[in-house]
Every structure is written in structure tokens, then in C-alpha cells.
Amino acid sequence: MSLLNSFIKIGTYWQMATKNEKNALNKIARLGCILCRTAFGVQDSPAELHHYRRFGQPRSASDILPLCPEHHRGNSGVHGLGRKGFEAKWKVTQDTLLEKVHELLKL
Numbered sequence: 001m002s003l004l005n006s007f008i009k010i011g012t013y014w015q016m017a018t019k020n021e022k023n024a025l026n027k028i029a030r031l032g033c034i035l036c037r038t039a040f041g042v043q044d045s046p047a048e049l050h051h052y053r054r055f056g057q058p059r060s061a062s063d064i065l066p067l068c069p070e071h072h073r074g075n076s077g078v079h080g081l082g083r084k085g086f087e088a089k090w091k092v093t094q095d096t097l098l099e100k101v102h103e104l105l106k107l
């Protein structure tokens with residue numbers, strides 16, 4: 001069973017993703033929640049994939065943040081608080097989190 005079966009799929013993006021992109025998405029999901037990792041040092045929070053789209057950029061696997069259900073859809077999450085609220089509460093921008101994801105994927 002694919003690890004991603006337990007994750008929220010990203011609609012049409014997932015369906016249209018190439019094999020390489022799907023591999024990338026699997027790797028991202030395996031990192032665990034990037035906010036838990038950054039804020040609390042927890043490395044294995046189960047993650048959902050949040051498609052954070054940078055303005056003017058086409059959709060791609062490089063725009064995806066792994067976030068646990070709470071930090072994704074919960075009261076302290078990016079959808080619960082909205083982008084500005086989320087970044088103010090956690091004192092981190094989604095850009096910074098995304099850079100962190102990219103750093104970790106290089107290892």
C-alpha cells in the first residue's frame with residue numbers, strides 16, 4: 001500500500017503528476033510535518049500535503065509543504081488561521097518552510 005494512500009491527494013495535480021513528481025511527493029510526505037520539525041523538533045508527525053502556490057509560479061511538486069492535520073487544517077493551521085495568521089503565529093513564512101523542505105530533500 002502506498003504511503004500516500006493515507007494522505008490527502010492534491011486533486012488534479014496528483015492525477016496529472018508524472019512518475020518523478022509522484023516520487024518527489026512521496027519523499028516530501030515522508031519528511032513529516034515541516035512545522036512540527038521546525039518549531040518543536042518533532043521529525044515524524046504524519047503529514048498531509050499542502051499545496052502552497054507561490055505567486056506566478058506554475059504548479060509543481062516543489063511548491064508542496066508537508067503539514068500535520070493540525071498545522072494544515074486545524075485551529076493553529078494554515079487553513080484555520082489563514083496565511084497571514086499562520087505566519088504571524090508561528091513567526092515563520094511559508095517560503096522559509098519551503099526552503100527547509102528543499103534543504104531536507106537534498107540530504
Ligand SMILES: [Zn+2]
Binds near residue numbers: 033035036045068069
Ligand atoms: Zn505539525
Ligand SMILES: [Zn+2]
Binds near residue numbers: 049050051072079
Ligand atoms: Zn492546504
